[in-house]
Amino acid sequence: MKIAIIGAGAAGLTAAITAKQLNASLDITLFDSNISLGKKILASGNGRCNISNIHNGCDYYMGEDVNFASYALEQFHFKAFKTFCASLGLVLDIKSDGKVYPLSNEAKSVVNLFESKINALNITTQYDTVITSIHKKDEKFVIKSENESFTFFDKVLIASGLQAAPQLRSSEDGLSFAQSFGHTINPTYPSLVGLHVDSNYHHKLQGVKKEVGVSLLINGQKEQTLTGDVLFTKYGVSGFAILDVSQWASYYLSLYQAVDIEINFFPILNKNELLSKLQTVLSAQTQEHASVVLGGLLPNKLGAVLLEVCGFDKDIKAGEINAKQMRTLVNQLQHWKLEITGTQGYKHAEVSGGGVRVAEVDAKRYESKKVSGLYFAGEVLDITGKRGGYNLHFAWASGYLAGLSLAKGK
Template identity: 60%
Template sequence: MKIAIIGGGAAGVIAAITAKRLNRKIDIDIFDINKGIGKKILASGNGRCNISNTSITQDNYIGENPSFINQALKEFDFKAFENFCKSIGLILDIKSSCKVYPLSNEAKSVVNLLENELINLGINQILETKIVDIKKNNEKFILQSLNKEFNNYDKVLISSGLQAAPQLNSTEDGISIATNFKHSFNPTYPSLVGLHTNFEFKSKLQGVKKESTVSLYIDKQKEKEITGDVLFTKYGVSGFAILDISQYAVYALSLYQDVAISINFFPNLTKNELLGTLENLFKTLKHSDAYIALSGIVSRKLALVLLELNNIDKELKAKDINAKQIRAIVNSLTNLRFKIEDTQGFKHAEASGGGVRTDEIDNKTYESKLCKNLYFAGEVLDIVGNRGGYNLHFAWASGYLAGKSLVKL
């Protein structure tokens, strides 16, 4: 049997290793556009590689049908992943947050050990090769690169990802190939990404960072609330809370819905507690400029914007701020709301949403329901995970199930 795997990322590599371990007699060619496998693995976790998570359910995933992932999570849970890592010599560092990293704290060690196992198993790596088309003739698959044809494959796995991080040569070729075999797909969109806002003072707040609670409103209805770092930028907002909520925001944007967020800079205080704190500050620093008094609880940049936003003269003394103005400032600090207009795009996204529709894929084997012996795994499918190792775990799990299926006659 001769198998082709398109894409040398997490899903493709674990599929190749799993299949070859089950049947040493099969021939496997793994194709990748880059000079080496695992480019996205190397970039994950800022080079540290947030490789998995010990607490995973379908609630950590978004897509047309998130329950599609349940079989993969059942068969390849964290314990199974840990055992796989041990089998290639990779020891894990499990954090109290449930995030999992290599004990070496380097993504490079993950890729090196995966590559070592491919070599040990005799899996053929065909690198710097972009597969642009696949045809099926007399039950055999024919792969076409930009300048060469590869013939006589019995089975093919598409694990080439989507467009997130195009600087790593990411493409949507997997979707194009899927459509050749009558597959449909949901529109792709950048996920885990900074958001562009219509907030008129965004440039004045550039660099301001504060742990806050971010609420997401879709068509004016509150849909999600996440607490974490918010970083103001020249284009809008970023930070961990924004990346996390972006998954739901961008999906709604892709459906042309009205999307807005609200920021509460003091989620641990009630409005009355915050009001009392401000009143005390203004009394204590009554002869100081109002923005100086405000800088006792927020950054100077934010203090100045709060005054401008509420039409309060920045040179006004703290003692001259009236009760109505203090309440207006409190409202801004607990419900600073603005529309989301766009994202930072695929180049700055950690993952892609959308992709090949999962109702056309068998969730136990990851084989196409439309074309026998054609398989899909990883990001090319319409499943995207939260930040925290969930996307990589789906890649490992779906690749493992596909790998098991590839060797079955």
């Protein structure tokens, strides 16, 4: 039985290895547009490869129907994944927050072990090959690239990902293939990405980084609140807290909704506690410029901008700030609102949201409900994980189930 797998990323590699180990007679060809496998794996975790997370479940995912992922996450839970890694010779390092990395601390070691296993199993690799079309003829699949035609395959797995990180030759070709077979596509959007803001001062805060509370507001309604670091940039805001809220922010922006974030620079303090600290700082040097004295409480650049946003004279002395103005400063620090106008785009996104509608895919076999012998796995499906190894884990899990299905007879 001939099988084609489009995409040599996490999902495609897992599917190929799983299928071949279960059925050695399979003739599997792994296609990828890059000159080697696992390019996105190499880029994950800043080259360290945040490969999984011991805390898993549908709560860590988003999409039209996140429950679709439940069976895969149950069948290929972390212990199963750990066993799979051991079969490759890959030892894992589990961090206290649940994130999992290779013990080598290098994504390259992960890719090398996958490549070694692919070669050992005699799985054919067809790199530097951009697939242009897939169609079915007489119950067999025909795959065409820019320069060649490949025939005849009994089954095809589309695991080619989406458009995040196009510099790694990622694309939405898999969605075009799915549509050509009658599948419906949910709109895609960049996820886990920096956000653009509308203000006349954020560029003045470039480089300021602080642990804060961040709330996401959609059409003025608070939808999500979390704590993490925020980094102000020339274009807007980034940092782990922003990457986390960006998933929903980007999604709602794609629906043309009003999106704002509200920053609490002191999430562990209540209003009165912060007011007390502010009074202490300002009373220490009453004749000094307030923008300077505020450096005892805030990052240096933030003090001057805070005064500007609150409408105070930039040269106001610390001792000239009255009780009412102090309350204004406290309110601004705990409810600093920024309008989100866009994202840094797919080039800077870790993953893409949206994709093939999961209602049209079997949740246990990962086979198309529309076309027999056609399968999907990984990012091409409308399942997106949170930051922390969840996206890669869904890729492994969905690839595993697809591999089980590929190994079986027609």
